[in-house]
Amino acid sequence: MLKNYFKIAIAVLRRRKFFTFISLFGISFTLTILMVLTAFMDNIISPAYPDMKRDRSLYIKRLELRNEKEGWVNTSSSSFYFLTHYAGRIKRAEKMAIASDGTSANAYVNNKKIVIQLKYTNADFWEVADYDFPEGKPFNKQQIAQSERVAVICQSTKIDYFGDEPNVVGKYIEADNIKYRVIGVVKDVSITSDPYYANMFVPYTLSKSDYKSTGHRGDYSAVVLAKSTDDVEKIQKEYAQITSKIPTGDKGMDKLYSYADTYFRSIVRNMYGGGSNSGFSKFLLMIGGAIFLFMLLPTINLVNINITRIMERSSEIGVRKAFGASSKTLVYQFIIENIILTILGGLLGVIFSIGALHLINESGVVVGLHLTLNFTILFYGLLTCLLFGLISGVYPAWRMSKLNVVKALKAQ
Template identity: 55%
Template sequence: IVLTAFINNVARTDYPDRKRDRSLYVMMMDQRQEKTGHRLSGPPSFYFLDHYVGSMKTPEKVSIASMFSPTNTYINNKKLVINVKYTNDAFWDVMEFDFIEGKPYSFREIKNADKVTVITRDTRDNYFGEGAAVVGKYIETDNESYRVIGVVEDVPVTMLYAYGNMYLPYTLSKRDYLSKNLNSDYTAVLLAKSPSDLEQMKNEYQDVVSKVPIQNKEFDKLYSHADSYVGSYTRILLGNGVDSGVGKLFLILSLVAFLFMLLPTINLVNINTSRIMERSSEIGVRKAFGASSGTLVLQFITENIILTFLGGVIGLLLSWGIITYINQSNLIPNIHLTIDFQVLLLGILCCLVFGFLSGVYPAWRMSRLHVVTALKAN
């Protein structure tokens, strides 16, 4: 349940990415030498995303943002780590942040390289004090001072396309964002006008990639894909130049879940068989007084279902405790895990099903015991 809560948070949390149903995501650029297998993989560069992807016709907007990078500042002799993300102006149109105060920076401010910033609630509270009005004030990090123009609600660290503590115009980046290298540390979100345009947008992206000249002569093939949100992650872990790896992920999760449930079931069968054999005298006496095999089978299966259900309830309580601890301890920054109601019902159903299955075989063996054999065993 804890694992599904985490997966659910990664796959379904929609703040601030609330237009996911009409978005495609670009996280990787893979340059390869097909003969030798030599490759260079990593996030694409700002130049590639702005020059090539930005010229696409299908997307309504193209959000470009760097991966977050940690910087240090000190408040009252206390070190504060601020994760900085550099973005273009479309980032604020594609992502729907909840502004507590202020507004995002504009194209003009980016073009002028104005030292302005949007910060999160936690950053505001840690730097200026909880609940302070900070628009117009200055925040310093990495030996630079920036004027705060907006404050937004915090973003979970699992939202790589949007997570940061401090957002800055990309023109303030200390890295050379104008470099024509194809790999750097930027990601993109392509927003279509409607969900029906996703396939066309994906095809146009592949057409753009196929026409990009490879400047590094060490490589002869370029791979990059505009994927669904989940697909952009699975391609890194399980995919390749063709397959996004989503199918492999579901297959692996299904096999793990099956084995995770199969092994305890086999263990329960062995435990129940031993427990029933220890009660062979009771079985013999009850059979001697006329109890039918069906009655005894029903009794033992019912007992096993009740015991398994109680074990499941204890497991649910432990899961709730772990999730509460993770949320309150801020072990994973800004994440808020919840128990999905459907997963909860499925968990209870699994307890009942496996309680039944693990009790059938032992009960069947018990029903085949003869009265004399059962009594002689004791």
């Protein structure tokens, strides 16, 4: 039976090539965009270089001071002191990487300006993250304590500043009129890999801001590394207990919020959260609404095309009904035909997605970004095709089942 449905579906698709082209284009184009966006989201959420320990890492990115009565809110990153003094009390933590927010520094080579994204870090930063060092090594606690002007740079910065030099360890790079001795070169990191993305890393003791300030707000975030995945939830509860006892340090504020979140939750909280609200419900609502609206237009178009096809096939449907074909059989046939159409469009969408991802990766628009289609993305893509086929086929199939036999035969 399915074999016959498949043959009929192919014959119908070949009969009206223009409608088939419009349908396949709409399906494949929609799926291509969805798969590219999914690949991008997967690249952000899934463990990726150098953040390979994400399954046992917790991220402290946001510090929020509130006046609950008046509704005043101050949101910022944390100070170095806040992270070391309070987050540093977490007993179950193995290490804690601390890094500043990225700041722009200017370097000049042959009268050409190079903008360098600079970060100040502690020594544990290099143990929590798994950077690949083609040259040299990271700075250590002793160099940080002595405020040595040493730097780790990424490969793209090495090329921009030093050109074709095979080895730059021991050479000096000048940024914002300050000379740093290069002690290591790391493989480029994608800009989506926060908080590990930068072009140049230097000891936090060289920061222009006062890292010894005892205020809560500052320019730093932290990654707390648990000893095992079983300790992740325990660390979150431990940190919640610690922060509940921290005074706001500001007379105008009566509540302090700081969370140790998983990577994805930290992104959602920064974008949509506030206070005790994680923002996850709002995120799901916005994503669901965006997907629904994005899918609505091509679905409506496909439904209209399918209804047109049914009207053209009214005589065929009338003959089949006259010879005893039930409405249920005809509905099944049309839905299967529509699913076959959407799967064909889905296969084209996969091919287009591979090409689009290749172009994005090769373009170098985002340094260090490498998007791929994995089995998870392919699974969701095929699932989308099936849902697309069902949703866009149900109403036209119902219209077909209600078609009057006499009127259909007269249309012949």
